[in-house]
Amino acid sequence: MPELPEVEALRVFLDENLADKVVARVLPLAVSVLKTYDPPPTALEGGTVTGIARHGKFLDIGVGPLHLVTHLARAGWLHWKDSFPAAPPRPGKGPLALRTVLTGGDGFDLTEAGTTKRLAVYLVHDPAEVPDIARLGPDPLDGSFDRDAFAALLAGERRRIKGALRDQSLIAGIGNAYSDEILHAAKMSPFALAASLTDDDITRLHTALRTTLRDAVARSSGVAAGKLKAEKKSGLRVHGRTGEPCPVCGDTIREVSFSDSSLQYCPTCQTGGKPLADRRLSRLLR
DSSP states (O other), rough: OHHHHHHHHHHHHHHHHHTOOOOOEEEESSSBBBBOSSOGGGGGTTTTTEEEEEEEEEEEEEEEEEEEEEEEETTTTEEEESSOOOSSOOOTTTTTTEEEEETTSSSEEEEESSSSSOEEEEEEGGGGSSSSHHTOOOOOOOTOOOHHHHHHHTTTSSHHHHHHHHHHSSSSSHHHHHHHHHHTTTOTTTTBBBOOOOOHHHHHHHHHOOOHHHHHHHTTTTGGGGHHHHHHHHHHHSSTTTTBTTTTTOOOEEEESSOOOEEHHHHHHTTTTTOOHHHHHHHHHH
């Protein structure tokens, strides 16, 4: 799933390629993609792109007084096109979910792989009309997100720290991959209870959070939209690297699986050398 660094890179890319251009047409091509119906997509035709913003993992394209907002979900992506075929695309065929064409002939496609369709597009007058944006917590790259602000967010939290970091209403933009990376950098177990963290733990975690996200944004800077996924994967140290050696200590990276996701961690760096219980594996071994 694209997370804060990749969505921020897409924001910068679109700002460079869309700003001040005029929208010719917006074509929703998947039944599930458009989550709002008033105003209709035709309301964007002839509108000038006024700016691109990011809200957590949401992209916000301002067109005149309207906002075309998208969340790429787990398998969605944006593909920039310098031109499009003359024949219009057929709705419901393949991964293509929405096409936006500019008056100059260029534009972008939104696609979603797989059969689970979660990519979402909203056309609104105010981004706060999107329920999940209205509920977002603070942006961790904002200048006001200092150590004390982070500590205040964690105060009273009874969850494991992995789940707290992924909660978009607590902190915006961090998902499964970067929460693994942040916890590895902080040398902290993903199963640690947020309420049990010491002042030193919180300081170390805040530093790891900011550094991990800033470094990922810096790596993505200037990378074309079509290459951002590969850039993300190449920069990950533990997430998605089960069975590989930890780049810090050389121990084998391990995994805990859940019903629809998994986490990766290094036992030596994060859990005192003790493997975490993987309930799915335990069931297989019975």
